Amino acid sequence: MDHVKQFVANNTHQLGYIMQIASDQWKEIDPIGALTVGTTAYFEDKHGNYHKILDELELRKKYESYLKNIIRSGEPLNEEQTFAWFCKEWSIEK
Known part of the structure; x- marks a missing residue:
């Protein structure tokens, strides 16, 4: 198991927080194609959530x-x- 999977396994009580941080970082790196919950950041910016x-x-x-x-x-x-x-x-x- 790599270190990221191990970190997640050790912190399952914070999965929502981990997902939000990962999503925020992805949006910073790729604001057009980053996935949020089911849609891309671009779609949410254009049409709303x-x-x-x-x-x-x-x-x-x-x-x-x-x-x-x-x-x-x-x-x-x-x-x-x-x-x-x-x-x-x-x-x-x-």
């Missing part, structure tokens, strides 16, 4: 559903209500 993307996708689905309900109801689109809904969902103050 996985959780941010999922949150935005969920919000888009909610917004689409909100608009479909308005269309089905036959009511005119009220821009003020739509803006209020959007701010509430994104936790933005008007």
